[in-house]
Amino acid sequence: MQTKRLNLVDTAWLNVDTPNAPMQVGGLLTFQIPEDAPADFCQRLVDAWRGHSVAERPWNQRLRGGRWRNVAPEWELLDAIDIEYHFRHSALPAPGGELELGALTSRLHSHPLDLTRPPWECHIIEGLAGNRFALYLKVHHSLIDGVAGMRLLARALSTSVDEHDRPPFWAIPPKKSSRRSSPEAQRPGLYRAVSQLVGEATEQVTSLSGFARILRDMLRTARSGTNGMGLPFAAPSSVLNGRINAPRRYATQLYSLSEFKALAASAGVTINDLLLTVCGTALRRYLDEIGALPDRDLTAGIPVSVRPADGEEEDAAGNAITFIIANLATTEGDTAVRLKRIAESTRAAKHSLEKLSGAAITQYTVALMAPYILSLVSGMAGRTRPVFNVTVSNLPGPREDLYVEGARMEAFFPTSLVTHGQALNITIHGYADTLGFGFIGCRDSLPSLQHIAVYAGEAVEELRALYGKGDTGGPRRRKAHATPAGKDNGRKTAAKRRTTPARSRGQSRTDT
């Protein structure tokens, strides 16, 4: 039996994993089934993929000897896996809309992975309205991070509508090429960046207490070296930053990248500023609705890639990965002013960073992130002041249309990590001309979380009215993927026609 030692950072992800905060990441992909496809398209796909019971790395890696028995666990590389356990066929109840898909994904992402097996699950979900189906993937962060997982998943998709019989992602051998060679490696998600950063600094440490000690030392050094930078530890306490429970809620939104580019150009800001304004506007309205809007501005932590002041001009691989803290201007009532204030805060943060050397950027990053990592490792997360209120990541994706058995991939929605102290995560994933928003959070901390997605949709409408030129076009396919029943007149009318009595009508059907 071949084995492979987990590095310390992956071990750390494993050790902060708890039943209420499992360290699992994933993605939800939707596909348009070809018009001439047989009615059992999904069943055929499931049958074909089930035929591949030999999994390649990392999909065949299982933790050896249980999760708590060893602070330095190892992966076993299995010759065969129980493919019918890992790969599942699911379905949506009628009408099979985005509401039902969000409800099912919420449940699937709430269940912890079984750490006695290779820690991943994949579902083909049939019954999605509009002759579509979905693919949901869930992976433990110690096995692979979300960005790398998406990259491996994408390799199982084809750039040609005519290609058939491509093996599923778990049956494709790993590439030999280096991590740095892919463009995605330049713009990792928050957790991946933290892993790389802390991992590089702690390669020689072999115990978790040593890991915590080195973090504290780094934090002390980094703070003394960055006194002048005014580290932005000014996030207010909020419902987004407490302890969390196990159940999750998930909602999505899909927009057109080219429309967002045009809106950003018209407003004189970056696309990231526009995305942050969508999030800030939605959060302001949502928190106000539940009576929990802090009287100071919420802040967002955003992973960014910057070129150090001492970096080579042409060396893209020399970029440093760090975080900026943006002010979400949630105390501001006017969306145009909010956009302006957000853009100012990101510009100032990036401006400070650009003057720093590579080493100084690392110091800054550790100073920023170490308290959060420390609080996670020590079990204090969600009981202390937050470093920032919410993570907003914008990840680039494949530019080309992708297909599986001739079915075009419509969108990629990330389902990221939620931890104690970070009850909400908003990740946006690019693909072709789309931007797929995934809102994931703790169901108890954030009641009716799906309203945040709905208000994000309304924020986009507002930005269109402010900066649209009438020729930017709507989103490529669907405007809003998460709509509470009360907002949707069509559904409400349908409900009224029904004769079965109910004591309280018009409840949202995504709350499951």
Place this chain on the structure above:
Amino acid sequence: MQTKRLNLVDTAWLNVDTPNAPMQVGGLLTFQIPEDAPADFCQRLVDAWRGHSVAERPWNQRLRGGRWRNVAPEWELLDAIDIEYHFRHSALPAPGGELELGALTSRLHSHPLDLTRPPWECHIIEGLAGNRFALYLKVHHSLIDGVAGMRLLARALSTSVDEHDRPPFWAIPPKKSSRRSSPEAQRPGLYRAVSQLVGEATEQVTSLSGFARILRDMLRTARSGTNGMGLPFAAPSSVLNGRINAPRRYATQLYSLSEFKALAASAGVTINDLLLTVCGTALRRYLDEIGALPDRDLTAGIPVSVRPADGEEEDAAGNAITFIIANLATTEGDTAVRLKRIAESTRAAKHSLEKLSGAAITQYTVALMAPYILSLVSGMAGRTRPVFNVTVSNLPGPREDLYVEGARMEAFFPTSLVTHGQALNITIHGYADTLGFGFIGCRDSLPSLQHIAVYAGEAVEELRALYGKGDTGGPRRRKAHATPAGKDNGRKTAAKRRTTPARSRGQSRTDT
């Protein structure tokens, strides 16, 4: 906030609950949708039931202060519950047969309940072939046992095809009548009987170590008083009796009670003997197939109700609940001989019991069950010699046809407890003229567990050939509910017609 102290036995169930062996029980009910019902019958039912967000006891009871913080936890009685969390709408992928239903139920029963909420979940499952739907209920054993749960569930069903708008089970106030008044209370499942037995003996004990001590004392006393009875601690070690993992597999079978009555009469045995022969025959073949058939006979623990020698003739409530150990005669190759040996072993066990006084029966029961309970409480279960190899319970159910919104209930399949040391549970539940078999087990201990259900079906065929008179008729509706794909020519042919290639065809599709 009203609170209610958990009794010691319910506390014990809570404390032996682990992620790999959650103490959850449930049931799977299937219903025939009326032919003239609208296409959205299930959606209307879900909408109507979702309107009931006020839950009655015990469905509104939540554990106070987390599960491990207190050895004497309390229930909080909530005024309102998050009904959209507890009551869910699910669907089966095509073709929506018993295979797909078994796969979904396996998954649903594998996920642990969230103990920060009232510990129950109910799913309406649409997409079941033959214009049917299913209802799956999962409850933590500390909240309610399976028998009582089924009784409460049945109260939400109607005996009339014409009754409509009956509230769901969680919205029906508890009855005032005593436990003893219902006939089901006379024939409880194993765990309920243990709870009652140990509960009565330990009412004054207030700590778990005291609980373990009293069990040990009872065991010592009981053994000294029953030396002559030859307690049947002769179960061989087997794959059925080790430590278990979290994932479950579930399979069902449905038979006609009147056919089983006729077969039993023809063979000169009881229905229980016939059921045990079906189980013994299936287990012999399954264990032989996986190369794990012990060279000594497997034994089954069966909860029974007996009239003590000193009991009143007409006082049904005076019956004592205890267990007999039946020999499953799994070393015997001939089914007719196996039936004879099983019937002899149950007759002898009951004969011994009938001569005992009520007090002696209690002594015997404690002597029999205390080692198992002790091993569970001490965490040693699955690491010691089993008391018996498998639990087989036969529970009576409602005799009348039951309906929900005009849809006739077709069958009730129990999904019982699996624990360390008891990796398989077979429970049979009566309803109208049906006997619903539920086979639930640990997916890892018992690979392709659904084969046990298939072999049970073949055992029934064999018994029909041996004892049927040609006029007993087949099962009321469906013969076998769990069929691996390789056994079913229709499905196999359908798979062959497909063009999507697969490396290995004919795999069972219930293995998820």
